[in-house]
Amino acid sequence: MRIITALSSTLDAYSDTVGKLLAWLLPLLMLNTCAVVFLRYGLEQGSTFMQELSIYLHATIFMLGAGYTLKRDGHVRVDILYRKFSPRRQAWVNALGTLVFLLPLCGYVVLISWDFVSHAWQIKESSAEPGGIPAVFVLKTLIPLMAVNLAIQGVAEFCRSLEVLLESEAPTHG
Numbered sequence: 001m002r003i004i005t006a007l008s009s010t011l012d013a014y015s016d017t018v019g020k021l022l023a024w025l026l027p028l029l030m031l032n033t034c035a036v037v038f039l040r041y042g043l044e045q046g047s048t049f050m051q052e053l054s055i056y057l058h059a060t061i062f063m064l065g066a067g068y069t070l071k072r073d074g075h076v077r078v079d080i081l082y083r084k085f086s087p088r089r090q091a092w093v094n095a096l097g098t099l100v101f102l103l104p105l106c107g108y109v110v111l112i113s114w115d116f117v118s119h120a121w122q123i124k125e126s127s128a129e130p131g132g133i134p135a136v137f138v139l140k141t142l143i144p145l146m147a148v149n150l151a152i153q154g155v156a157e158f159c160r161s162l163e164v165l166l167e168s169e170a171p172t173h174g
Helices: 002-023 025-042 048-064 066-071 087-122 136-169
Strands: none
Touching (some): 002 066, 002 136, 025 048
16 A cells, blocks of 8 residues: 555656646746737737747647646546545546546557657658747657656556555454
8 A cells, every 4th residue: 555655646746846847837938928919019020939939838838737737636527426426436436537548548649649759850840930940849749748747647546546445445453
């Protein structure tokens, strides 16, 4: 049981670290977006690089933050019945949902995106726009990284559910 707790704590710490690091990108995204708007409407000038930077920052925050969002229970959940379940039944739903849906989906996303991303790296794919960011290959890498981060947090959630299930089955000494 201690191994399960240690594993879930370690994986949770990873997701927390990623989430906190990504939070530092939010002010940069806001400043960049304000600068793009000011340049476009205030000075009637545009910057393709800055516009694409907003896309890159937004994509990074959204994609790499999926695991952190799962940890914080921030994903949409259809919980009409779930919220009325006992903690043990919720643990069953979470464990089975992770094993049957979440982890296979994450594996599928990694597999299906692998050729797409590796081809982008091979050709060092860059922006099609003049003055754009010459690193589309890095942007595409967020796809499998998102799945990996989500799977890591999914394993932590599974461990937590497993703890609840094993705890409620353990004999009490008294």
